[in-house]
Amino acid sequence: MIFRQLFDHVSGTYTYLLASRPGGEALIIDPVLEKVDRYLQLFDELDVKLVKAVDTHLHADHVTGLGALRDRTHCITVMGEQTKADVVSMRVADGDRIDIEGLSLEALFTPGHTDDSYSFLLEGRVFTGDTLLIRGTGRTDFQNGDPRAQYHSIFDRLLKLPDETLVYPAHDYKGDTVSTIGEERLFNPRLKVRSVDEYVDLMNNLNLPNPKMMDVAVPANMRVGFHQDEIARKGWAAQAAEALALFGRPDIAIVDLREKREREKQGIIPGSLHAPYPDLRESIGPGGALHELAAAGKTILFYCAFGERSAMAVQAAQDAGFKSARHIAGGFDAWKKENGAVAP
Structure with a gap:
């Protein structure tokens, strides 16, 4: 399998490229608009054809590359069925599968960071978006975020996966690139709570500033252009x-x-x-x-x-x-x- 983890330093975003073989179909997760030229170059270098571009949720800290990739490669754009983004040509629900040649991802509805947040499971690895981060969890104080929903998404869905499952988040701000479900269960300070109410109280009192690009990114990502x-x-x-x-x-x-x-x-x-x-x-x-x-x-x-x-x-x-x-x-x-x- 071809697997690449790409990073945007400005927004701290990880983008993932997946394909089963050279000369085959490819899928990209959480692309960033400013990096589209680099993605296109990489598709050529790896000899793969982009057929699907996926966002885990409506991002607030960068403008998605979905629209540009659609226009330049004619790929299928994919998000969860709850999203309000207009760029989506395939909407998935919990349990649906996203298929490309040789690979199949299972969609897991994991709301809480936003009301349209999904994770995607593939062969011993899970792409968690902003739901579960490395030694952290996504904030829940905007875009219809809900700490109670996020608790259930993490404890009742993601932490039910095998301990050895690799965790690939959409963001990291400390330089970590990958974790495992077992590691996060043991070492993630946000997961040391004893109840859902304690988690809700923790998340409701983070008092974080809004993402720098929120006022630009959210409207831009909702209307990429019909x-x-x-x-x-x-x-x-x-x-x-x-x-x-x-x-x-x-x-x-x-x-x-x-x-x-x-x-x-x-x-x-x-x-x-x-x-x-x-x-x-x-x-x-x-x-x-x-x-x-x-x-x-x-x-x-x-x-x-x-x-x-x-x-x-x-x-x-x-x-x-x-x-x-x-x-x-x-x-x-x-x-x-x-x-x-x-x-x-």
Whole structure:
């Protein structure tokens, strides 16, 4: 496995790059905007293709690199379903898995630092975001933080993992790079409390100053920018109600870009074809299934979970000559809200 731990000195942020092999797919966790050029260089040096970029939570101390990586690599952006960030094209819930070639991470909902905080478990290591730090825990006094929720996230979820599980946090300010669950249980001073009430009292009396970039980072990370807006301005978007009117027409091919796990969990638009977003370039290229459909006169109508992947897909299809290609604005979520038919 390829594993790299990268560091941003300004915000004290750790970013993690994962891939199963050279020449394969890669995933990045908690990227920082100012480091995007370095990440892109590293992808080239390691010969990996970024397919997913993940944030553990809505950060307050730096601007995320998710939007820039999406725009420059066309990767899938991933966060927990509770997030208010608009850049997310795949939202995960507790127990969901984030898959790339050869690797699969389990999403653990671990709120408390923020109300959208997740940790991600992979093969004896856990990426804890700001929930569990090395000899510390994330503050709980802003962004709907909740010390009681954080106590349960740590004591009832993370500390239930095997002692040898490696702990990789999103931040460190002392120079530590990795710990273990066993070490944190033994040596983390925040975890020496005897009850949840004692932990709540401890966290409520830290009296820490706000992060220096909080007033900039939080608004910027909530609205990284809808990729869908530009697609709509070009006339390539169908609102859900319009998509309902197109449903069932023989000249329309509705194409689902979501992954198999998403389809199994959420259902599908009846009769839609499955062409997973990571395979899009092959599908729309000469000889590809979608290329053949378009050549036969079909209008391709893409959809995904919330419209971000399908917005990128319709741009790629238009660039490939699919001049009638469109997508469902707001994705499957908007379709369901419009009472569109759903099949298992």
